Amino acid sequence: MEILAEIKALLNDDSVTLGEQVQSLWSGYGQIVRCYSAQQQASYIVKAIAPANATRHPRGWNTSASHQRKLKSYQVEANFYLHYAKWVSFDCKVPQLLACKATDDFTLLVMEDLDALGYSERKDFATWHDLSRAIKWLAYFHARFMKEVNDGPSFDLWPMGTYWHLATRQDELAAMPDNVFKTYAGALDTLLQQVKFPTLLHGDAKFANLCFHTDGELVAAIDFQYVGLGSGVRDLAYLVGSCLKQDKLMEYDRLIVPEYLKYLQQALNTYGKTIDFSALQAETELLYPVAWADFYRFLLGWNPKSWKIGDYMLQKAQQGLDRVL
Numbered sequence: 327m328e329i330l331a332e333i334k335a336l337l338n339d340d341s342v343t344l345g346e347q348v349q350s351l352w353s354g355y356g357q358i359v360r361c362y363s364a365q366q367q368a369s370y371i372v373k374a375i376a377p378a379n380a381t382r383h384p385r386g387w388n389t390s391a392s393h394q395r396k397l398k399s400y401q402v403e404a405n406f407y408l409h410y411a412k413w414v415s416f417d418c419k420v421p422q423l424l425a426c427k428a429t430d431d432f433t434l435l436v437m438e439d440l441d442a443l444g445y446s447e448r449k450d451f452a453t454w455h456d457l458s459r460a461i462k463w464l465a466y467f468h469a470r471f472m473k474e475v476n477d478g479p480s481f482d483l484w485p486m487g488t489y490w491h492l493a494t495r496q497d498e499l500a501a502m503p504d505n506v507f508k509t510y511a512g513a514l515d516t517l518l519q520q521v522k523f524p525t526l527l528h529g530d531a532k533f534a535n536l537c538f539h540t541d542g543e544l545v546a547a548i549d550f551q552y553v554g555l556g557s558g559v560r561d562l563a564y565l566v567g568s569c570l571k572q573d574k575l576m577e578y579d580r581l582i583v584p585e586y587l588k589y590l591q592q593a594l595n596t597y598g599k600t601i602d603f604s605a606l607q608a609e610t611e612l613l614y615p616v617a618w619a620d621f622y623r624f625l626l627g628w629n630p631k632s633w634k635i636g637d638y639m640l641q642k643a644q645q646g647l648d649r650v651l
Contacts, residue, residue, distance in 0.1 A: 329374050332434055333361055336425040341365040351375065355396060356432075360439060369442050370424060373435040375400045395494050399551035400433055402483050406550040407435060409481040410471075410526070417593065418467035419445070419546035445537035445546045452533060452569040454578060460536055460565055461582070462589045463545040464528070468558040469593030471526035472601065475555060484554025487527030488564070490624035491515065491556075498627030506647065507623045513650040514620045518613060521557045523606045529553050531561040532568035559610055562586055563617035563642075567634050575638040583614055612649065619646025 334342050341364040348358040348371065356375040363370070377397055407423035414420050421437040428434075440446070449456055486493060492515040502508045528535075529552025537546045566575070566582055587607055594601055622643035625632050 329359065329372065329434070330361075332427065333370075333372055333436060336427055336434065336436055337363070337370075339363050339365050345369070353396070355400070369439040371421065371437045371439050373403075373433075373437070375433040375435075376431065391494070391497055395489075398484075399489070402553060403549075403551045404428060404433060404435060405481045405483060406553045407437065410483075410553070411550075414470055415466060415596075416544070417596075418463050418470060419544065420550070421546065421548060440537045440546050440548070443546075444539045444541065445544070446540060447538035449533055449536070449538060449569070451571065452574075454581070455542075456538065457566070457569065457578065457582075458585055459538065459543060459545045460533065460569070461562070461585050463536070463547060464531060464558065464561050464565060465586055465589035466593040466596075467528060467547070468525040468561070469590055469597055469599065472523060472594070473599055475524060475526055483526070484529065484552060486519065487529040487552060487554030487556040488560050489530055489552040490621060490628070491518075491560075492620075492623075495624055495627070498624060500627070502623070502627040505626070507619065507626060507643070510647060510650050511620075511623050514616055514623060514646065517616055517650055518557055518560065518620060521613070522609060523557070523601065524555045525558055526553055527556045527558065527561050529561070531565045533565070534568070557609070557613050557617070558586070558590070559614045559617040560620070563614060563621060567618075567621065567639065572636045572638055575636075579638070583611060586610070615642050615645035616649050617646065618642035619644075619649075 330342065330344050334340055343362050345360040345362055348360055350357050355377055356373070359372050359374065361370050361372055404426060408426060411420045411422055421440055423435060423437055425436040426434065452460065492499065492511055499508065499511060528547060528550065530549055531547070535547055535549040537548065539545065570578065587610060591603055594603070618639060622635070622639055625635055
């Protein structure tokens with residue numbers, strides 16, 4: 327694939343030039359590059375996916391299931407940008423798709439350049455203010471799709487959001503040592519699926535997938551390969567675990583769910599949605615530790631030496647496990 331020629335044809339713009347590579351995709355499935363249009367005086371982000379160039383998985387998970395899951399994830403991401411990105415509000419900004427081409431050999435997604443729109447800050451770990459901004463993004467995203475997806479998405483996304491949910495992680499389940507989390511993996515998964523208030527999950531809502539605006543308030547998100555149905559607590563637990571170290575997890579523990587619920591109620595009101603909020607609150611508080619237990623189950627099979635596993639996760643995971651014992 328000659329990326330530049332494809333981009334020029336897609337945009338009908340011969341003035342486009344390639345800029346820097348922003349990053350390589352996981353396991354060598356492609357790259358993300360920035361390009362520039364002299365004609366439009368604009369920059370774009372291009373996600374170029376070429377599975378034939380894939381290399382070895384960084385953690386050794388080179389299985390047929392892993393490969394098929396990754397291929398499906400890029401189809402899901404394209405569907406999200408084509409059919410759902412236009413629905414979101416300013417409070418849960420995502421890059422808008424400008425052009426798309428998919429063949430048997432490659433997929434090209436040409437999108438807005440968030441850096442050029444002011445979302446140029448990236449953060450590894452969170453202050454409380456930054457975490458609150460990220461939680462607000464999640465809450466508005468979840469509220470936007472709540473009720474709309476009660477009968478399932480209209481277009482092809484994952485039936486269950488997140489990249490670690492049990493149905494797609496049987497290899498990792500088999501790799502787990504025999505313990506109570508392996509025994510009750512199915513029960514944890516079932517409890518998280520049987521929700522009264524499903525919504526679309528981002529599915530990989532780590533801090534590295536958030537872009538912070540220079541105004542100190544707005545946030546945008548990228549990387550929608552694992553969008554699908556589920557309880558918002560799955561995104562919330564994963565977000566928090568991705569950006570806080572042990573001391574801050576302990577310090578902010580009692581603030582996290584109330585902050586999410588505050589913004590969720592605010593967003594539902596903004597979108598004019600009538601929902602039994604007391605029931606939604608009860609479900610959120612019930613399932614939040616279950617989401618931690620479920621992610622801990624995944625890590626035990628995928629990467630048991632992860633820096634995310636610590637006293638706080640063990641404490642939360644036990645609380646979640648207690649919900650199914």
